[in-house]
Amino acid sequence: MLVFEFKAYGNKSQFTAVDEAIRTAQFVRNSCLRYWTENKKIDKYDLNKYCAVLASEFPFADALNSQARQASAERAWSAISRFYENCKKGISGKKGYPQFQKNCRSVEYKSTGWKLATDRKSIKFTDKKGIGKLKLKGTRDLHFYSCSQIKRVRLVKRASGVYVQFCIDVDRSENIEPNGNTIGLDVGLKEYYTDSNGITVENPRFFRKYQKVIKRLQRRVSRRIKGSNNRGKARQLLGKRHLKISRQRKDHAIKLARCVVQSNDLIAYEDLRIKNMVKNHCLAKSINDASWYQFRIWLEYFGKVFERVTVAVNPAYTSSECSSCGEIVKKALSTRTHVCKCGCLMDRDFNAARNILSRGLGTVGHTGTFALNASNALGDESSTFAGEILHQQVMS
Structure with a gap:
């Protein structure tokens, strides 16, 4: 499934109609959620039937397309089913009870x-909301895909305007020749990551660069009277700045992940629990600014596209374990050099990256899904042929 996004252009009345359609979708979702709380023994088909009841009772709900109402009911059921799955798994803490949406x-x-x-340069919405024809502007080309391949069309409102997303049903895959390279990645705050070859990538720190600007914009919002037009304008400027930072993070993660996957046949990385790590209030801002989870998501995505193996390993003791002799050397977070009694002296992150690669190769070796020679990374000999990649591999 590919998602192409285009900027939508129209007049003020059209964007007002878009806002009304979004509010109606929120109303349908919350109404379906209310219906579920009153009748727990229902399924997603009952929620779809309830959409027709809402359309008969409320004229503004009837003005929205029937399948758009069903899509909103599916969003409600997605939250309900996720809650059921968390309860069955028995996860600790909150189970994610479905909440009513306040700002769709x-x-x-x-x-x-x-x-x-x-000409694929405009789209017309034919329901009774009155959105009409919107012009599209973007870098993607929709001529390669037929309208039957477009399964969903979304209208998304952001700080910089309204966007149209096309969800296209197509399998993306690219075949490239194997090169026999393996790599282990240790993400950090000082450097974005350090690989098992000793190469480091600078941490861009997008939020830190614009922190003074954001503080100034936040003070401007707080000084404006609530509900006034000036406060709305100030919030718009603040939202645009945050949107720019999020786009910079995404662009950086995509380009870096694609380069790493194309250059290696196996990528091992830490299976970090970011949700638990950000509980440290001293490092939460820097961890969120690094956006490690987004980088991992794109690593796994490009791993499937280019048929590469991506392995998430347990991060426990990767920094304290010596990559040469296996001895545990305890060190504080401020200690950036690994010194072992066996004579191993290297950077802390470089040592961790070597351990991550070793664990990744060990995991894949046990499953029997990947065959590589790891001698160029750690000096160990492999029991299988070098450079061999099976087509049916286990992806992360």
Whole structure:
């Protein structure tokens, strides 16, 4: 499934209609959630039937496309089913009980309610909300895909305007020649990551660079009167700055992950629990600014696209364990050099990256899904042929 996004252009009345459609989608979702709380023994099909009841009772709900109402009901059921799954798994802490949505920013259409122009430069929404024809501007080309391949169309509202997303049903895969390289990645705050070859990538720190600007914009918002037009304008400027930072993080993660996956046949990385790590209030801002989880998501995605193996290993003792002799050398977080009694002296992150690669190769070796020679990384001999990649591999 590919998602292409385009900037939408229209007049003020059209964007007002978009806001009304988003509010209606939020109303349908919250109504379905209320219906579930009153009748716990229902399924997603009952929620779809309840959408017709809402359309008969409320004219503004009937103005929204019927499949768009069903998509909103599916969002409610997605939250309900996730809660059920967490309860069955018996996870500790909160189970994620479904909550009512207060600030929805998107509405989703299925196969009806919209019509794409033949030149693929505009889209017309045909329901009774009055959105009409919106011009599209973007870098993607929709001419390669037929309208039958477009399964969903979303209208998304952001600080910089309204965007149209197309969810296209297509399998993306690219075949490249194996090169026999393996790599282990140790992410950090000082450097974005250090690999098992000793190469480091600088941490861009996008939020830190614009922190003074954001503080100034936040003070401007707090000084404005609530509900005034000036406060709305100040919030708009603050939202645009945050949106720019999030886009910079995403762009950096995509480009870096693609480069790493294309250059190696196996990528081992730490299976970090970011949710628990950000509980440290001293490092939470820097951890969120690094966006490690987004980098991992794109590593796994490009691993599937280019048919590479990505392995998430247990991060326990990767920094304290000596990569040469296996001895545990305890060290504080401020200690950046690994010194072992066996004579091993190297950077702390470099040592951790070597351990991560060793564990990744050990995990894949036990499953029998990948065959590589690891001698160029750690000096160990492999029991299988070098450079061999099976087509049916186990991805992360």
